[in-house]
Amino acid sequence: MRYATTLGAGLLTLALTGCAGVLTNNATAGQSGDDNTVTLYAVSGPEVTDPILGAFKSKHPGIKVNRIGLPGTGEAFARVRAEKDRPLGDVIWGGSSELYTANADLIAPVELPNDAATVAKDPDHIWHATDLLFxxxxxxxxxxxxxxxxxxxxxxxxxxxxxxxxxxxxxxxxxxxxxxxxxxxxxxxxxxxxxxxxxxxxxxxxxxxxxxxxxxxxxxxxxxxxxxxxxxxxxxxxxxxxxxxxxxxGQIGSAGVIKGAKHEAAAKTFVDFLMSKEAQQIMVDEVQRRSSRGDVPAPKGLPPVEQLKRxxxxxxxxxxxxxxxxxxxxxxxxxxx
Structure with missing residues (x-):
């Protein structure tokens, strides 16, 4: 059987406007009792995450980020699902938005202050846009x-x-x-x-x-x-x-707060920072990916998103x-x- 799409019916709302991570042994992930700790399941490599983790450390020195690198979004969500009854991670970062939608039962719906500045928004607040990749x-x-x-x-x-x-x-x-x-x-x-x-x-x-x-x-x-x-x-x-x-x-690079996260307040702070203008400027200048915000121009050599027919x-x-x-x-x- 052939499966067709329903154009314009997606969950995406697209509105166009104008090395600090600490590696942790997987066995100890999420077991800290410190409320100022975030266990991060990172899908992207350190070339993407480390510049932004360094800025987060400077901005929020009281919050420790334990970065656990995983080889793909599928593997990351499989791990979160396996830990569903006893979550060991707090945040998942990386991969495209549709995989967060597909695994919405694993992610806490939270509305964050910087969501308002992103050009791609999830009306259900499951995924939070961290970059745009075409x-x-x-x-x-x-x-x-x-x-x-x-x-x-x-x-x-x-x-x-x-x-x-x-x-x-x-x-x-x-x-x-x-x-x-x-x-x-x-x-x-x-x-x-x-x-x-x-x-x-x-x-x-x-x-x-x-x-x-x-x-x-x-x-x-x-x-x-x-x-x-x-x-x-x-x-x-x-x-x-x-x-x-x-x-x-195109893909909407995303992050989400894991449902039942032990350090939910710190996790929200971290995900909100990923969408901040400071972090998004680093995404453009150092990572050389498009920002998810409407007020941060595209990296050198890439056309403005407004010029693309998505x-x-x-x-x-x-x-x-x-x-x-x-x-x-x-x-x-x-x-x-």
Missing amino acids: QAIAVNTDKFPDAAGHPKTFADLAEPGYAGGKVGFATPKSSGTSYSLLTTMVTLHDWDYVDRFVKNARMLDGSTAMFNMVKDGEVGTSFINEDLGAKWIDAGAKIKLIYPEDGVS ADVDEKWAAEKKDEILAEFDDAVKSAG
Whole structure:
């Protein structure tokens, strides 16, 4: 059965306006009796979290943050679910908003002061926006030098005999980036588009391969998270970023207070700080990701968010129907093979 989206019906409200972490042994997580301690389950790596944790330490020296790094949002929520009856963590930070919506029973609904300043808001106050991350089409300009033939839309990538050759694409089972791209494809063009796209796709095991293969010229075209693409271009990589004119895929990076957290007050302080102008300026200047706030401009080399035509993906559908969507994608790949 084919699953379609309901455009404009998502939970997302998008309004466009103008090394301090302390590593803790997993076994001792959350066992401190100190109310001024936050046990943080961090999905993003230290290159994202450490600059902001350093600023938090300076701003709130009385609150100790125990950072526990986890390899992915799925693993983080699996841990929180396993600890549901006796929560050991206080905050989960990282990953896209639809996964927080899908696991809303594990997150405390809390309204925080800085929520009002973010351009993406959860009306149920489960997730709190910490950054915005869009995906662009990446073209290797050595491998695919004819600018006139570069794709302008998702639709271009599904044309028979696509001039750029195979399009690198990570399996969405292992790549959150590709899952966002897949739900965007279905939203914009439905499943018949996916059936055509996978015939032009070179399927890869993960996002890293998808990013690196276009940078290294092993494929002419792929997808990339815009922040990484911009960094590589600054470093001299022969790639070009193209934001699809028919709709741009994106993720709302999020954080949440774990339901039943032992240190709830400190957890709220921490999550609210992540959305503060101070922390968001660090997100732009040092992490080089877009701020979730409307009053902090985009990093150098990235277009203002107002210039992007963002695909209106139904977040509830993407979260609740993930297994069915992945199964349908697998069927498309098998049929194309």
